[in-house]
Amino acid sequence: MADRKKETVKVISQECLAEGIFSMWIETEAAVSAVPGQFISMYTKDAGKLLPRPISICETDRENKRLRVVYRVTGENTGTKQFSAMKAGDTLDIIGPLGNGFPLERARGRRALLIGGGVGVPPILELAKQADCAGKQIVIGYRDRDTFLREEFKRNGQLYLSTEDGSVGTKGNVMDVIRSTGLTADIIYACGPAPMLRAIKEFAGESNIECYLSLEERMACGIGACLGCVCRSKEKDSHSNVNNKRVCKDGPVFLATEVEI
Amino acid sequence: MDAGKNTDNAVDMRVNIAGVEWKNPVTTASGTFGSGAEFCEFADLNKLGAVTTKGVANIPWAGNPTPRIAETYGGMMNAVGLQNPGIDLFCERDISFLRQYDTKIIVNVCGKSEKDYCEVVERLSQEDVDMLEINISCPNVKEGGIAFGQDPKAAEGITKAVKRYAKQPVIMKLSPNVTSIPEMAKAVEAGGADAVSLINTLTGMKIDIHRRQFVLANKTGGVSGPAIHPIAVRMVYEAAHAVKVPVIGMGGIANAEDAVEMILAGADAVSVGTANFHNPAVTMEIVEGIKKYMQQYGFAKISDMVGIVD
Numbered sequence: 001m002a003d004r005k006k007e008t009v010k011v012i013s014q015e016c017l018a019e020g021i022f023s024m025w026i027e028t029e030a031a032v033s034a035v036p037g038q039f040i041s042m043y044t045k046d047a048g049k050l051l052p053r054p055i056s057i058c059e060t061d062r063e064n065k066r067l068r069v070v071y072r073v074t075g076e077n078t079g080t081k082q083f084s085a086m087k088a089g090d091t092l093d094i095i096g097p098l099g100n101g102f103p104l105e106r107a108r109g110r111r112a113l114l115i116g117g118g119v120g121v122p123p124i125l126e127l128a129k130q131a132d133c134a135g136k137q138i139v140i141g142y143r144d145r146d147t148f149l150r151e152e153f154k155r156n157g158q159l160y161l162s163t164e165d166g167s168v169g170t171k172g173n174v175m176d177v178i179r180s181t182g183l184t185a186d187i188i189y190a191c192g193p194a195p196m197l198r199a200i201k202e203f204a205g206e207s208n209i210e211c212y213l214s215l216e217e218r219m220a221c222g223i224g225a226c227l228g229c230v231c232r233s234k235e236k237d238s239h240s241n242v243n244n245k246r247v248c249k250d251g252p253v254f255l256a257t258e259v260e261i
Numbered sequence: 262m263d264a265g266k267n268t269d270n271a272v273d274m275r276v277n278i279a280g281v282e283w284k285n286p287v288t289t290a291s292g293t294f295g296s297g298a299e300f301c302e303f304a305d306l307n308k309l310g311a312v313t314t315k316g317v318a319n320i321p322w323a324g325n326p327t328p329r330i331a332e333t334y335g336g337m338m339n340a341v342g343l344q345n346p347g348i349d350l351f352c353e354r355d356i357s358f359l360r361q362y363d364t365k366i367i368v369n370v371c372g373k374s375e376k377d378y379c380e381v382v383e384r385l386s387q388e389d390v391d392m393l394e395i396n397i398s399c400p401n402v403k404e405g406g407i408a409f410g411q412d413p414k415a416a417e418g419i420t421k422a423v424k425r426y427a428k429q430p431v432i433m434k435l436s437p438n439v440t441s442i443p444e445m446a447k448a449v450e451a452g453g454a455d456a457v458s459l460i461n462t463l464t465g466m467k468i469d470i471h472r473r474q475f476v477l478a479n480k481t482g483g484v485s486g487p488a489i490h491p492i493a494v495r496m497v498y499e500a501a502h503a504v505k506v507p508v509i510g511m512g513g514i515a516n517a518e519d520a521v522e523m524i525l526a527g528a529d530a531v532s533v534g535t536a537n538f539h540n541p542a543v544t545m546e547i548v549e550g551i552k553k554y555m556q557q558y559g560f561a562k563i564s565d566m567v568g569i570v571d
Contacts, residue, residue, distance in 0.1 A: 002305040006540055043539070048334045050486055050539045075471075095541070218330040220337060221538045223303070225295035227315075227344045228330035239295075240346045242323040249299065 004095070006043070011090045012066060018146035022084045023058070023070045030096040031067040034060045036104065036127035037191075037214055037253045040069065040096030041222040044079040053079045054219050054248065056191070057097065058122035058149075059129070070122035070149065098222055099252045102189045102212055107133040110186035113209075114157065115174050115200060117141035117192030123214060125149055127189055128156040137183055141174040141196065175199045185209055189253075194261055201256040211256035217247040224249025232260035272555040273562040274548070276310065276530050278507045279430035279455035281391050283310030283365050283530065286563050287520065287548045290485075290511050290534030291316055291369035291394060291434070292341065296355035297362070303541035308548055311365035313532060314355060316396050318371050319380040321347035326478040331467045336486025336513065337535055338465050340479035342402055343371050348381050352388055365391040367432065371399060375422050386428035393429050395419070398436030398461035400483045410436040410461075413448035420452025430455035432509060435500070437463050437489075442496045443503035450504040458509035458532065459500055460493045486535040487513045494526045501527025501568050515539070517550020524551075527568035 012025040030040055034057050041052030059068035073080045086092065104127075112133040116124035121140055128138055136157035140150070145167040153159045161169025162177045170177040174196060177183070184207065190200045191214035204211035217229035230237075230244035235258065237245045245251065245259065274285035288311040289297075296314045297306050306312055324344030331338045345351070351368075359366045368390045372378035382393060397410035397419055409419040420433055433449035435442065437460035446457050462483025467476040493512020501508045510528025514520050515536040523531050536543045551563075560566050 002301060002303055002542070002545075004302045005542055006303075047487075049332060050335070050535065051330075051332045051337055052538070218328045220330045220339065221293075221299070221541075223299045223541065225299040226293060226330070226339070226538065227295075227324065227341050228327075228339060230324070230327060230329075230344070240321055240323075240344050241350055242321045242344065242346070244323055244344060 006093050006095050008091050008093050011086050011088055013088050014086055017148035020073045021148050025066050025068050027065055028067050031060045031062055031065045034067060034097040035101035036130055037101030037123055038097040038099050040094045041098060043093040044082045046082060049079050051220055052222055054222055056123040059126050072119045099248055102127050102253050104130055107131045107187050109134050111135040113137050113183060113185040113188045115139045115190040117174050117196040120192030121149060123191050125152055128153060139174045139177050197261050204256055212253050213256050214252045215247050219248050222248050234258050272552055274552060276563050278530055281365060281430060285310040285548050286530040287544055288313045288532050289544060290532040293534040293537045297359055300541055304545050306362040306364050308545045309364045311367050312359055313367040313394055314369055315345060316343050316369040316371035317345045317348055317351045319348055319377050328478055331476040333484060335488035336484055338467060338482035338484050340477045340482035343399055348384050356388055356390060367392040367394050369394045369396050371396045375419055378423050379426050382423045383426040386426060390429060392432055393427055394432040394434050394458055395423055396434050398434050400438060400462060400464040407436060411439050413444050416445055417448040417452040420449045420454050424453040432456040432458050434461055435459040436461045437496055442499045446500040446503045450506055454506055456507040456509060457500055460496050460512040463489055487515050489513045490519055494522055497523055497528050498526040517547045517554060520547050520551055521554050524566050525570040529567055
């Protein structure tokens with residue numbers, strides 16, 4: 001059934017949270033079914049930039065059909081730079097929600113570690129809001145004192161911070177906080193740059209903790225057709241039968257033991 | 262020109278490509294549409310003249326390392342490297358899926374050797390598909406593919422070879438990365454091709470100036486999208502003048518205007534590729550747009566428009 005389509009949505013608000021980090025609320029049908037860990041494809045108004053930008057969902061307000069994205073402007077003349085110039089009342093095209101989110105039900109009644117680093121921080125917020133777990137430990141890694149979303153995280157669990165320059169929280173990365181504080185859990189959810197996810201996967205493996213990672217890869221279609229965004233998987237993928245799962249369609253959230261990163 | 266003749270606004274969008282009748286001249290460019298399963302949520306496949314599938318080989322191919330995708334201004338580059346499930350799973354799953362829809366099935370075939378291509382073509386001779394498109398123009402795999410697509414003798418040879426096994430009409434997909442398109446089109450026609458399709462992607466390169474490295478893991482990739490459209494129109498025009506067999510035109514078609522332009526240049530049908538990534542419903546919109554154009558200018562049937570700008 002051809003019942004999904006590109007949707008023109010309205011910008012509700014736009015705010016700069018930190019240097020190069022922007023927060024945008026949009027009004028969209030996508031908010032109704034979105035779950036933490038899913039993403040939306042955002043299109044620019046520039047006809048020269050054809051491909052959608054896959055942006056993770058930071059918060060959803062189902063009742064008012066609103067959805068929040070928090071994103072980094074990746075440079076001059078980029079699509080994200082154009083998004084950051086949009087104001088309340090402007091419109092843009094999106095497709096979503098796309099991909100598979102974090103399996104929330106696995107956290108019920110268990111001690112959870114919710115870990116975000118860099119541009120992987122935003123999707124952890126809605127996850128933290130919705131996770132119904134026995135102990136909610138949130139570990140967030142920033143570059144410096146620009147600790148965007150910090151207050152929101154604080155309201156939704158026990159927050160631990162790291163900064164690369166040591167200006168706030170533990171100096172170093174999220175694994176430095178986890179090891180120095182001796183944090184442990186029954187389940188881990190994480191999103192962030194590949195080196196961080198590799199370290200978390202190793203930690204989860206050593207400690208025998210169930211672990212879910214949200215991966216990132218350059219995409220074209222965002223819906224599983226172009227095979228641009230694959231990652232190496234332990235099992236044969238359902239599409240090509242070659243151990244190449246599609247980050248956009250089979251992920252972006254994967255069981256850590258399932259993927260090579 | 263016949264403008265004004267078609268006063269009742271009834272247009273016949275059917276086209277006949279090498280003996281196969283499509284309900285309209287619009288298909289999908291191989292590799293941009295999978296086998297339709299992912300796109301069927303966004304586009305009604307019943308509305309397309311044909312679906313051209315992602316290339317399939319005799320065995321599964323894992324494709325190239327990532328990153329495989331880069332955006333370029335007015336287009337994109339890909340170096341997927343023909344990842345595909347192999348002919349067995351393809352026949353089992355994808356053909357029956359597409360057969361649920363009222364559209365023609367064109368299977369794109371890739372290979373590393375003449376034997377690979379022939380094995381797939383022979384296997385497909387037993388299957389319920391309408392046409393075969395032979396990919397001798399992928400710039401992203403080292404063996405086969407483009408090796409057959411840049412030398413007229415080799416192109417003629419591979420065409421002859423697959424024609425020995427083919428039960429369905431054979432479309433040879435040509436590369437723009439050659440000196441003379443007419444020469445390549447004539448070569449595959451001499452080999453027995455029932456139709457030609459062009460253009461595949463143009464080989465390009467993109468460098469990340471901040472990391473000072475190639476954006477694509479494969480270093481080079483195939484450039485597609487609106488940026489290459491004028492090149493495709495020129496090459497379709499040249500090919501249409503060089504051969505008698507039908508020409509399927511593609512390369513940067515993003516809307517109905519681009520599709521009509523390709524038909525006026527000499528294409529009997531058109532394929533839509535990269536535009537699917539910008540708008541997954543674009544193929545249906547292009548079918549409607551071509552119809553409107555025909556009504557506006559009084560064309561009763563597609564063949565009245567093919568190659569009339571000469």
